[in-house]
Amino acid sequence: MIGASQPATAPPRTRxxxxxxxxTERRKAVADTDETGERSGGRSGPxxxxxxxxxxxxxxxxxxxxxxVAALITWVFGDQLDRVLPDLGPVRYLVSLxxxxxxxxxxxxxxxxxxVAALRFKLPVRRIQLQFFGGVSEIxxxxxxxxxxxxxxxxxxxxxxxxxGAFYLGMxxxxxxxxxxxxxxxxxxSNLLVAAFNLLPGLPLDGGRMLRAVIWGITxxxxxxTVAAAxxxxxxxxxxxxxxxxxxxxGVLGNRTEEIGGMNTVMxxxxxxxxxxxxxxxxxxxxxMARLREHLPELRARTLTRRAIPVENATPLSEALRxxxxxxxxxxxxxxxxxxxxxxxxxxxxxxxxxxxxxxxAVSTLAQDLTDGMKVSADLTGEELLDHLRATxxxxxxxxxxxxxxYGVLSTLDVEKAFVKAMARPQS
Numbered sequence: 352m353i354g355a356s357q358p359a360t361a362p363p364r365t366r367x368x369x370x371x372x373x374x375t376e377r378r379k380a381v382a383d384t385d386e387t388g389e390r391s392g393g394r395s396g397p398x399x400x401x402x403x404x405x406x407x408x409x410x411x412x413x414x415x416x417x418x419x420v421a422a423l424i425t426w427v428f429g430d431q432l433d434r435v436l437p438d439l440g441p442v443r444y445l446v447s448l449x450x451x452x453x454x455x456x457x458x459x460x461x462x463x464x465x466x467v468a469a470l471r472f473k474l475p476v477r478r479i480q481l482q483f484f485g486g487v488s489e490i491x492x493x494x495x496x497x498x499x500x501x502x503x504x505x506x507x508x509x510x511x512x513x514x515x516g517a518f519y520l521g522m523x524x525x526x527x528x529x530x531x532x533x534x535x536x537x538x539x540x541s542n543l544l545v546a547a548f549n550l551l552p553g554l555p556l557d558g559g560r561m562l563r564a565v566i567w568g569i570t571x572x573x574x575x576x577t578v579a580a581a582x583x584x585x586x587x588x589x590x591x592x593x594x595x596x597x598x599x600x601x602g603v604l605g606n607r608t609e610e611i612g613g614m615n616t617v618m619x620x621x622x623x624x625x626x627x628x629x630x631x632x633x634x635x636x637x638x639x640m641a642r643l644r645e646h647l648p649e650l651r652a653r654t655l656t657r658r659a660i661p662v663e664n665a666t667p668l669s670e671a672l673r674x675x676x677x678x679x680x681x682x683x684x685x686x687x688x689x690x691x692x693x694x695x696x697x698x699x700x701x702x703x704x705x706x707x708x709x710x711x712x713a714v715s716t717l718a719q720d721l722t723d724g725m726k727v728s729a730d731l732t733g734e735e736l737l738d739h740l741r742a743t744x745x746x747x748x749x750x751x752x753x754x755x756x757x758y759g760v761l762s763t764l765d766v767e768k769a770f771v772k773a774m775a776r777p778q779s
Contacts, residue, residue: 424447425450474490556630591626
């Protein structure tokens with residue numbers, strides 16, 4: 352199982368008439384490997400799975416892939432139960448299903464630890480998702496200090512360790528040769544493994560986030576911490592890919608060597624490949640997101656804004672475009688009689704009007720009324736700019752000087768192009 356915290360940032364998405372969406376930071380647990388609308392219980396959200404509840408106001412989704420893993424756990428644990436408690440018969444699979452549910456409840460506790468810490472630090476949490484190899488807490492902002500980053504990463508494994516201890520104490524209070532004893536032992540071991548795996552010092556695991564925080568604190572450079580922890584994560588991926596099948600085959604993990612057959616070897620290799628792939632991909636994503644954050648300050652509203660000219664409601668589109676061409680402007684802003692901006696003429700709407708009809712079409716019929724969220728300060732930069740655009744998705748925004756004067760129009764497409772360009776730029 353994998354546990355981790357993976358920041359991710361994405362540009363605002365454009366919309367035609369309705370709303371678009373944005374970026375998140377992902378913090379993952381056991382299977383820590385970043386659009387949740389309001390949904391009633393049991394209904395699926397966009398890409399989220401089934402909504403199970405909202406602890407602390409954060410929606411918790413169960414991915415369809417979880418049911419596949421639950422079935423696999425039920426089958427494997429059921430076979431183990433048949434050896435320990437042969438008298439159970441077919442009931443062992445019902446007990447195994449209970450174990451699968453209880454294990455993922457433990458994963459949820461791990462994720463809630465990340466979530467509560469994030470909320471304590473005033474970092475918004477988008478959702479929690481239980482999925483194929485564990486859980487993901489999607490946190491929408493990065494920690495401001497290395498100390499908070501360390502705490503945010505550490506609380507997940509800490510809760511898993513505490514759960515393991517609680518199950519151990521419970522196991523001591525019952526007969527180990529009974530169903531409760533076997534279940535408690537299984538949950539104790541699984542949570543201990545979750546905590547231990549998550550504490551490995553490589554991204555995207557929680558231990559990798561902790562290593563990143565330590566290096567960040569020492570050097571004062573979050574990018575240095577990310578690079579180091581990500582490369583350690585890639586090393587861990589290779590170690591898992593090569594080492595896990597070897598350890599299993601030699602019986603180091605407790606397997607009796609006579610029970611290790613061809614099918615077991617194939618399954619072990621497949622599991623190792625999946626885990627290694629998740630770790631390697633997560634480490635690569637961490638490097639990519641760190642590079643993006645390094646270039647985020649280059650996203651400036653002032654430099655991305657298109658020059659605009661003011662026009663009145665009744666101005667024919669052809670006349671407005673003529674004035675814009677003469678002024679070297681690429682956008683039109685509708686103003687009232689006092690010169691105050693009231694709407695933006697949408698670029699897509701202009702393109703949809705045939706040239707021969709433009710003298711008879713008033714700009715007001717193509718304009719989108721301005722809301723407060725569509726007004727952007729020309730001084731906004733980087734993540735602050737992206738946060739503003741995410742809060743009010745639109746295709747164009749009116750950019751204003753600090754004094755309220757019109758500076759121009761900012762197109763979401765221009766922001767996305769600058770975002771992609773920053774992503775493609777070599778790491779400094």
